[in-house]
Amino acid sequence: MKDFKGKVALITGAAYGFGKEFVKQAAQRQMKIAAVDIIGDELEKVIPLAQELGAEEIITIQADVGIYEETEKVVAAVMEKFGAIDLLMNNAGVAVPGNGINLPLRDWEWIVQTNFMSHIYFMRQVIPIMIKQDRHCNIMNTCSIAGIINFTGMAPYFSTKHAAVALSECVNYELQALGADIAMGVFCPGYVQTHLDHSEEYRPERFKDESDPYYQSEEFAKGQASAKYVIETGLPLEGFGETVFKAIEEDQFYVLTHPQYDGFLQLQTGEKLKRSNPNLAQLIEAIKGGK
Numbered sequence: 001m002k003d004f005k006g007k008v009a010l011i012t013g014a015a016y017g018f019g020k021e022f023v024k025q026a027a028q029r030q031m032k033i034a035a036v037d038i039i040g041d042e043l044e045k046v047i048p049l050a051q052e053l054g055a056e057e058i059i060t061i062q063a064d065v066g067i068y069e070e071t072e073k074v075v076a077a078v079m080e081k082f083g084a085i086d087l088l089m090n091n092a093g094v095a096v097p098g099n100g101i102n103l104p105l106r107d108w109e110w111i112v113q114t115n116f117m118s119h120i121y122f123m124r125q126v127i128p129i130m131i132k133q134d135r136h137c138n139i140m141n142t143c144s145i146a147g148i149i150n151f152t153g154m155a156p157y158f159s160t161k162h163a164a165v166a167l168s169e170c171v172n173y174e175l176q177a178l179g180a181d182i183a184m185g186v187f188c189p190g191y192v193q194t195h196l197d198h199s200e201e202y203r204p205e206r207f208k209d210e211s212d213p214y215y216q217s218e219e220f221a222k223g224q225a226s227a228k229y230v231i232e233t234g235l236p237l238e239g240f241g242e243t244v245f246k247a248i249e250e251d252q253f254y255v256l257t258h259p260q261y262d263g264f265l266q267l268q269t270g271e272k273l274k275r276s277n278p279n280l281a282q283l284i285e286a287i288k289g290g291k
């Protein structure tokens, strides 16, 4: 997308962290913005911020992106207000620490719905709108380096991020096959100092059960402490919004920001994979280019 002015951006997870940075970038580019988040009061604060930075218009919508009916309401509200969606940023997400064996099912469902199903919910509604608009559009899905490489100790988070990367790659092929003028991207950062270690604050009521001893266990406490450590020692947030918007400007697919993972990436992107997957060829180029 070269020309942002007056175009419509739908940004989820906009109250804190990357999402708030994306709102600021969209505002500076004089876009019309629909900012979505589960935390309503914090979300409201992006309105004066965006106005001050030059947004053509901004609306906020409080919604849980893990519930399909709520995403339907979001899309309907954006279409009613702006009549178009040019940039979809599936960014809302949670970090639910824990291993793949002991994590309560409700926590699996919470993280899968928030980090993965939400991408499906929005893309299946917004892509037909974009195709009908018949002008260049972009989708940028916030995934993670955890969607490309694997470490031990955070199976739920890594699984949802792998699923989200795979979804974006596959839908990207489908869009190309259709000849749709939609550029897909996956933002895959490493650790960054956001509010992500406070994900428990975003836990919806339907996933709460204080009677479950798991939440009093040492394992749960250790998981929370480890999430806090990796986020607090991550890179500063400043500059990430601009990096992602530059990638949108260039219609770039992989947006990689942490060169310290290049070694892992190179191990996982051998020649055989490169031949079988053209997106991986781009990924390798991106690594070589230090992006």
Ligand SMILES: NC(=O)c1ccc[n+]([C@@H]2O[C@H](COP(=O)([O-])OP(=O)(O)OC[C@H]3O[C@@H](n4cnc5c(N)ncnc54)[C@H](O)[C@@H]3O)[C@@H](O)[C@H]2O)c1
Binding pocket: 012, 013, 014, 015, 016, 017, 018, 019, 036, 037, 038, 039, 063, 064, 065, 066, 091, 092, 093, 094, 095, 114, 115, 142, 143, 144, 145, 188, 189, 190, 191, 192, 193, 194, 195, 196, 197, 198, 199, 202, 231, 234
């Ligand atoms: N910070 C990191 O180190 C890091 C690294 C890689 C990927 N990410 C990803 O970046 C994205 C943004 O996270 P962040 O780091 O800015 O964290 P953050 O906690 O600062 O922001 C996440 C936002 O998503 C919102 N949210 C959570 N659940 C929601 C729901 N069900 N419906 C609507 N909104 C909801 C939160 O209220 C919050 O505003 C996430 O997908 C996260 O997984 C973060």
